[in-house]
Structures are given as C-alpha cells and as structure tokens.
Amino acid sequence: MSNVPRTAVDSQDSGGPIAQLRRLTEAHKELARQQSAQVRAARSQGYSWQAIASALEISKQAAHKRYGKQ
Numbered sequence: 140m141s142n143v144p145r146t147a148v149d150s151q152d153s154g155g156p157i158a159q160l161r162r163l164t165e166a167h168k169e170l171a172r173q174q175s176a177q178v179r180a181a182r183s184q185g186y187s188w189q190a191i192a193s194a195l196e197i198s199k200q201a202a203h204k205r206y207g208k209q
Contacts, residue, residue, distance in 0.1 A: 178206040 174195075181191050192202035 175206065175209060178202070179209055182206075 178191055178195075181194075188199045188203050188207075191206070192199040195202055197205075
C-alpha cells in the first residue's frame with residue numbers, strides 16, 4: 140500500500156473503503172429518520188419518555204432532548 144494520500148476522485152470504485160463509508164453514512168441517515176418516526180409514533184400512542192429511552196438504551200433526559208421538539 141502506498142503512503143500517497145488518496146482523494147475521493149481516486150476512490151470511485153464501488154468496493155473501496157470510501158464508497159463503503161458513503162453507503163454506511165446513507166444507511167445511518169436512513170436509520171436515524173426511521174428512529175425519529177418511531178419515537179413520534181410511540182409518543183402519539185401515549186408511550187412515556189422513560190419507555191422510549193429504555194428502548195433506545197439512553198437516558199430519559201437524552202431521549203427528550205434529542206426527540207422532544209419534533
């Protein structure tokens with residue numbers, strides 16, 4: 140492996156690490172959107188912040204801070 144830095148232009152192959160990082164970033168964004176939608180659904184169905192936080196494995200305060208103003 141060369142010590143020469145690679146640019147995004149150099150990494151257009153679909154199997155390389157830069158392409159994989161892009162795919163993972165998009166997957167992460169989609170999961171975050173789905174998670175937000177499920178939190179909204181849970182709140183609209185009357186679930187408590189504590190129940191939501193428990194499912195997310197975070198504190199009640201963190202859940203409310205992250206999703207409370209949606």
